[in-house]
Amino acid sequence: MANFEVLAFDVFGTVVDWYGSVKQEVAATLPGVDADKFTLAWRAGYGPAMQRVMSGELGWTLIDDLHRMILDELLVAVQAPALDEAGRRHLNRVWHRLAPWPDSVEGLTRLRTRYTICTLSNGNLGLLADMAKRSGLPWDLILSAEVFGKYKPDPDTYLGVARVFDIEPDRVMLVAAHHNDLAAARNCGLGSAYIERPLEFGPDNIKDVSPVAENTFHANSLIHLAELLGC
């Protein structure tokens, strides 16, 4: 087993259930709108929006602001433009209120006894801090694309974790529910631990959680990862 010191966690989908949390608030806020479709479309807009930032088409823009741009477009698309500014602002901050998966707090708490645990998320610092405070996610450090001025999968984000802690990249392991994120981390010399989150996109869109041989670890929960790492 490699001698990791720092575990860096992807957050959306890996530690928290964005689908369930967003769908619930969308359903309550926008009756008559298909909350499942709305939620999936909101999340699907996030990759292209980040791409506009990374390509230089948009200047540096926080995820809170990208979420709001996508939300405003979706409200027009579903013909629900009547939601006022305060309502839009509150709904947009649902991403600060995402609930952890049932195993997350216990798993992180156990992992933290042996490792330094930090986020490595494209979410902005304020969002991640609100989420952690609300749910008791026991991060040693909240790191974000906002610190590095680049979004994952830019190598500066993965290498940035090693730089912050002044250690070699191979002492850091990324923990994520997404093989592309993990592959980018491995290309920078980090270890990679895949977490199965078959319900990430909801019960009607079960995700393929098959192992990929290149990952250092494959676990079905953060508690399982803690067990694999002897925590």
Added chain:
Amino acid sequence: MANFEVLAFDVFGTVVDWYGSVKQEVAATLPGVDADKFTLAWRAGYGPAMQRVMSGELGWTLIDDLHRMILDELLVAVQAPALDEAGRRHLNRVWHRLAPWPDSVEGLTRLRTRYTICTLSNGNLGLLADMAKRSGLPWDLILSAEVFGKYKPDPDTYLGVARVFDIEPDRVMLVAAHHNDLAAARNCGLGSAYIERPLEFGPDNIKDVSPVAENTFHANSLIHLAELLGC
């Protein structure tokens, strides 16, 4: 009482006892050297070193690296250059191992029940994370000059806290043991809470901790501040 949401804490001297922690390790590592003088000189070198960064003479440099530059100069000055690279690296990281004042953990824990609590320190992220993990400082978010690319008292640091949390500056209060830091925060619209730390420079250099009328609060410990804020 103003309606603060976020309390941002200066760390060195305010939350942790740099003098006592550094002096103890200096005395153990460099027998024969005057640990009191060495400690005070190391700390005194930090302001001018930051000034070289802020003036542009040096590019952006983390506090860990500034501390190391000063340490190397001091070791020559006290004629103790024999300390090897591993020893210098370890001694330099004493700043990651600073012990909290006796009231800090309880005070922060109480303040955290009502406020979001974050650091606003010139110390780098890795240093602050190591310190928090070691001592159980329960930060909701670790913010540093490293995030803003500027050192206090640059306004971008104080205003940066408000920006990160997407709130107005008057919803943020800086908590510090240094009137100049608090004055700079007030100039940016933040509240200011002074904490008496008469022993910051050691028992032979008792600090004047007289109140300044402009501060929003004046407390003799973080537990006292929690009491003043009803936590």
